[in-house]
Amino acid sequence: MGDLTRLSAAALAERLAAGDVSSVEVTRAHLDRIAAVDPAVHAFLHVDAEGALATAADVDARRAAGEDLHPLAGVPIAIKDVVVTRGMPTTAGSRILEGWVPPYDATLVERIRAARLPILGKTNMDEFAMGSSTEHSAFGDTHNPWDLDRIPGGSGGGSAAAVAAYEAPLAIGTDTGGSIRQPAAVTGTVGVKPTYGGVSRYGLIAMASSLDQAGPVSRTVLDAALLHALVGGHDPRDSTSLPDPLPDVVGAARRGATGDLTGVRLGVVRELGGEGYQQGVRRRFEESLEVLQAAGAEVVEVSCPHFEYALAAYYLIMPSEASSNLARFDGMRYGLRVEPADGPVTAERVMAATRGAGFGDEVKRRVILGTYALSAGYYDAYYGSAQKVRTLVQRDFAAAFEQADVLVSPTAPTTAFRLGEKLDDPMAMYLNDVATIPANLAGVPGISVPNGLDEGLPVGFQVLAPAKADDRLYRVAAALEARLEERWGGPLLAQAPELEVTR
Amino acid sequence: MSTISREEVARLAGLARIDLTESELTRLAGELDVIVEAVATVSRVATDDVPATSHPLPLHNVFRPDVVTATLPVEEALAAAPAAEDGRFAVPQILEED
């Protein structure tokens, strides 16, 4: 039967449907893998073996009874801890929510449960999704399976590492400025940020409401499409949810896998590359362009002059919204409550003591920055101006998409850096997201797909498409994946060093 | 040139209701200064003729009908409360009335 954890979700789904394996076997294999490698990787904050196996057993029983099941029924999944799960602890990587068990499910979790995917557990992340390395989790670092001394990216380092380490075939991530795509790039996995409004935000613990978007994390482009199709689509509980039907992302992934991109115009964004990008990252990008051209794609250069200001605008809008979204963690209704060390115990002082003790450094930094940006007298100069930059970034995208069907760039400027390397330099940490942030500001979809190694560490290739044209991402990424795997003789992850197994 | 003083950070921390230690105040003042200077570049291109965008995609008039839906059972509403009494959330004394 081989190692079930090495199979893609699509392959597992096929074997489950054919009756070759049971969901209990598949789920148990992944739980065993978690037990074996997670002490070293620390991708999970919470593992729900019992719940996952119960769902798996239920799926097996239903399948045996001949029930019509969702194609992914029985395929296990991991969920980033920023997504609320009824009856399962949800902390968003923060001390302030330690032990909180939500009384409701996020819409995407409802859909996952309805399709009967066993939920393995909740994955580690930077506290409230603030960070690019998962080092800002209150519950310890996650380690990159390619090199345990290195970061798995962030904020969704847990989901990416879990998938890369074969602890789960599928995971859910969230992406506010790159938190799905950048971890995918540095762990050699696939991550998709759908069009804003394409996947319901109901039940996502908000960082920046106008930027946050949940999406799939997987090892293959087709798996990402299958999960995207499951969790995406309109939700009346999210006012910003798109009413449009989801494009056929699965069909696009299958079509792309034929390796033919004849007639597709790729726009290389001049501003997302060059200086500041590691040499090996640039080299892999150039090679990928050649591969795509060989597949029939046409390459044009486009310019997005205002992307230069995107990072600055992002670091005003995101903290501003976050300062407001995180205000509810005040120790009154749920989560941590800390009384001041001395002086009267009043609601005001308990709130401040709770937030002082419950939030980590990066959260404090961003909340204070956001408070400053929204504060009387600064609003126009900061938040107001940032919203204007957003308009300019959108215009740049609109102009670029007149010349090209999709835009392409490296996903991240560097490969995985060492744990602790950038922890004391917030600006250096923020620069990790320079290529991913424009998509969040404009609401357009993006994917990161592995495109090689640089000094033994994975590099990611980013594809961006116009809003609501998520299918284009899948077609181009699947074509690149197919052609590169042909060249490599298998998936990039096969080149990763074997993790030591703890028993 | 410093734009965010230690005192300013203390004022913001008060607004954001976060107790900061002395060393945190000092460190944050320095860090925020760097960040604020970097992000101030937005004002270079944010001219009067550019409209602001607050939503990435232009939707409007999204409503729900005035229909009552299921409520949380009170024990679930209170389950995570640090303190509760008589079906209500217990909170420390409130000194200032809004």
Added chain:
Amino acid sequence: MTTEATPLVDYDDAVRRYDPVLGIEVHVELGTASKMFDGAPTEFGAPPNTQTTPVSLGLPGSLPVVNEKAVEWAVLIGLALNCEIAESCRFARKNYFYPDLPKAYQISQYDEPIAHDGWVDVELEDGTTVRVEIERAHMEEDAGKNTHVGGAAGRIHGAEYSLVDYNRAGVPLVEIVTKPITGVGARAPEVARAYVQTLRDMFRALGVSEARMERGNVRADVNVSLRPSPDAPLGTRTETKNVNSFRSVERAVRFEISRQAGVLDSGAAVVQETRHWHEDTGITTPGRVKSDAEDYRYFPEPDLVPIVPDRAWVEGLRASLPEMPAARRRRLQAAWGYSDAEMRDVVNAGALDLVEATVAAGASPAAARKWWMGELARTANEQGASLEELPVTPAQVAELQGLVDAGRLNDKLARQVLAGVLAGEGSPQEVVAARGLEIVSDDGALLAAVDEALAAQPDVVEKIRGGNLGPVGAIIGAVMKATRGQADAARVRELVLERVKG
């Protein structure tokens, strides 16, 4: 609680030397079935925290969705206030920390209210009309309720802890803000009261709220400032929060005028601050001094999208606006021919709808008023009930009056019939039939009684024969007594005279 040293200035003296300027913010809770941004019910008086969802508790991850009915009603209020309805408007977040505010921000409207620049005419008791200019009407959500435990009951100071009920959190509110109300001089307190009353009546007429003051459905914040003369620039204002009865609005304004005049007379400056109204003592005391805490860091609510009211829809709502209470009162008064005092009594007794329905059912306006303001008002008063609560319908009152008008009942009988109706014995006709209360004008029956009475008092007969008609009344009285009041008194008189003279 601080008491301020400056003495109050006599009210009349204060308004002789200072010109008061008002600004009033009225919050009305809309009577929608569900909350502003989620499906939790809004029923008043439910057990604590039984009317919440993840959204109204502000749980992490929850998101708001706008209640369509609340928007419609906010537009209706805007139209009734002669406002312009925004082409497009947005919600904003007002950020502040308070235990009753689940998300630590209130979703409100800031620079883009749904309605703006309107006016409403306010009628004072003596019939004077004052036009109050409206700055804006905007939508927002209510907060939960704190109950303070320990220390002085119900007061914030001295409480040891508080208990919070979030049932009210998220109930839709519309806040209506006036422009500065100037030129009303000594009548400022009366204008303030009449304005709030006018809005209350309007909310009821529109059917957007039960508008019950005692339940806090309508709450007023009153801004008062003084200036030396109407030509002087506006003075520093204070805002007295949560003044929740008509009478309190009037008293609070009056108190602030006296207090501020005292401050100004002493040479000091009025402090711009929030003040609290104390119903028991009739004074205001300072609350928090406006400071950093007032930096609400408003920004557009990213979880909601703009509202762009369709113009045809707005015009449809405008066409559907019911007649406003003041206009209706004027129309009905003219139609019924009531004096100002009569009309005021009817309105104050809450009898307007009842009288209107009684008239519509065929009674004359005078008779309708007589019943509702007389016998029925007395009964209601005795029973401690409102007129609406009495078990009698306007149609029954009209039917009763019809029997009087047809000569089948006299006043006394009609009151007895009414008592029967109130006792649940049926319609007036049914009571008349069951109790046999109809006036007896049948000569045969009456003559027997007349003869009996005359026979019993021969001396009286003599007097009448002698031309002294005075004692006729005594005979009529005896006949009435014998017929238990059911005799037609006029006919009895005729019969007595016929018999004596014949």
